[in-house]
Amino acid sequence: MIIEPVIQGVIARSAHPYGCRQAVREQIEYVRSAPPIQAGPKRVLILGASSGFGLASRIALTFGGAEADTVGVSFERGPSEKGVGSAGWYNNIFFRQEAEQAGRVATNIIGDAFSPEVRDQVIKAIRTDLGGQVDLVVYSLATGVRPDPTTGELWRSVIKTVGEPLTGQTVNLETGQLDTVTVDAATPAEIEATVKVMGGDDWAAWIDTLLQAGVLAPGCRTVAYSYIGPAITYPIYHQGTLGRAKVHLHATAADINRRLNAIGGGADVAVCKALVTKASVFIPALGPYILALFKVMKESGTHEGCIEQMQRLFQSRLYGQQHIGRDEQGLIRMDDWEMAEDVQLAVTELIAMITPENFQSVSDYAGYREDFLKLNGFGLQDVDYHQEIDFQELKVLEP
Numbered sequence: 001m002i003i004e005p006v007i008q009g010v011i012a013r014s015a016h017p018y019g020c021r022q023a024v025r026e027q028i029e030y031v032r033s034a035p036p037i038q039a040g041p042k043r044v045l046i047l048g049a050s051s052g053f054g055l056a057s058r059i060a061l062t063f064g065g066a067e068a069d070t071v072g073v074s075f076e077r078g079p080s081e082k083g084v085g086s087a088g089w090y091n092n093i094f095f096r097q098e099a100e101q102a103g104r105v106a107t108n109i110i111g112d113a114f115s116p117e118v119r120d121q122v123i124k125a126i127r128t129d130l131g132g133q134v135d136l137v138v139y140s141l142a143t144g145v146r147p148d149p150t151t152g153e154l155w156r157s158v159i160k161t162v163g164e165p166l167t168g169q170t171v172n173l174e175t176g177q178l179d180t181v182t183v184d185a186a187t188p189a190e191i192e193a194t195v196k197v198m199g200g201d202d203w204a205a206w207i208d209t210l211l212q213a214g215v216l217a218p219g220c221r222t223v224a225y226s227y228i229g230p231a232i233t234y235p236i237y238h239q240g241t242l243g244r245a246k247v248h249l250h251a252t253a254a255d256i257n258r259r260l261n262a263i264g265g266g267a268d269v270a271v272c273k274a275l276v277t278k279a280s281v282f283i284p285a286l287g288p289y290i291l292a293l294f295k296v297m298k299e300s301g302t303h304e305g306c307i308e309q310m311q312r313l314f315q316s317r318l319y320g321q322q323h324i325g326r327d328e329q330g331l332i333r334m335d336d337w338e339m340a341e342d343v344q345l346a347v348t349e350l351i352a353m354i355t356p357e358n359f360q361s362v363s364d365y366a367g368y369r370e371d372f373l374k375l376n377g378f379g380l381q382d383v384d385y386h387q388e389i390d391f392q393e394l395k396v397l398e399p
């Protein structure tokens with residue numbers, strides 16, 4: 001079988017297992033050559049470990065100087081009659097193989113992070129595989145649904161505005177066009193549901209569960225990821241439903257921080273750069289901003305991907321520092337280079353020039369598309385995409 005990219009709108013319907021392996025290896029190579037994380041955590045739990053910022057965190061912490069053993073939780077699909085399986089499925093497998101070769105522990109737990117069963121599995125894995133406690137919990141889940149822990153009913157997040165509807169443009173990766181979309185204003189119930197799914201509730205519940213189980217080591221830290229962005233994107237992000245959820249996440253960090261202070265640890269939110277991930281391509285009307293941002297940051301030499309962001313977070317902010325640099329709201333700003341005045345000025349100018357006719361040539365559409373394909377294992381160097389893949393060979397790979 002030959003696996004080709006299949007894209008539907010902004011969703012990849014196929015993934016290339018050995019391309020995913022190569023993408024993991026490239027990230028490992030990057031952190032091995034980057035300034036090393038000093039005095040880093042040795043035992044880490046990563047919720048949302050299979051892609052995006054969570055996977056990059058795991059790679060940075062294992063191979064970027066800290067030499068951490070990890071337990072990673074994710075929701076992914078293996079090979080079946082429906083297809084080869086998801087990119088994250090293979091990222092987990094090949095990350096574990098690489099980690100084990102380097103003498104590290106890497107346990108993958110595949111399941112719903114909101115369920116009590118997965119919480120139990122994680123506690124067991126921390127006890128059996130990590131010696132009983134962790135020094136860091138990375139919270140990097142991105143999802144559209146969460147069951148209400150008391151009723152089991154599903155909350156569904158929406159990506160909408162709060163107040164007025166908004167018309168903007170979205171990158172359609174299937175057609176290679178910039179589609180005009182209208183984003184509706186959310187109802188109060190939709191805003192509440194989005195806060196339930198993407199706010200801080202579940203993060204706090206996880207930390208409580210882990211504290212009660214006694215699996216958080218003295219000094220244990222936790223970090224979750226957020227986005228704010230510039231004023232031009234406020235209507236769709238910061239002041240929209242997702243922004244509401246992030247404001248809740250930021251407030252929750254203060255609560256969790258107090259609880260972890262009791263064991264000498266603490267909680268942080270790292271505000272990250274806008275990047276192409278499985279989750280972020282879903283955000284409508286953010287297209288022109290990201291396309292312009294990539295173009296400008298690449299030209300200024302400050303562009304980063306998930307792996308560069310996470311290595312810099314752990315190396316220059318969270319560990320080995322006298323003081324963790326936080327802003328007046330207590331947030332760690334990994335979006336500092338994105339938000340630089342000259343970058344934002346140039347981005348605003350470029351956005352004004354972007355049209356559905358010219359966007360492929362004036363913005364970084366090529367880079368955006370390349371990143372998206374890479375997330376799914378396509379377009380990597382040193383992968384032979386003409387080589388037949390044996391489905392049986394994939395089926396025997398264990399997470």
Ligand code: NAI
Nearest residue numbers: 048050051052053074075113142143225226275277279280
């Ligand atoms: P992603 O889609 O690449 O990763 C999400 C992870 O969550 C995957 O490992 C997935 O398997 C896991 N997951 C989802 N539902 C699950 C469930 N029910 N049970 C277990 N695992 C589950 O997303 P990304 O972009 O890395 O997002 C992570 C965090 O980073 C989010 O909080 C997001 O808001 C934040 N962030 C993202 C930015 C971006 O530009 N992509 C920018 C700044 C922050």
Ligand code: NA
Nearest residue numbers: 052053054140
């Ligand atoms: Na993630």
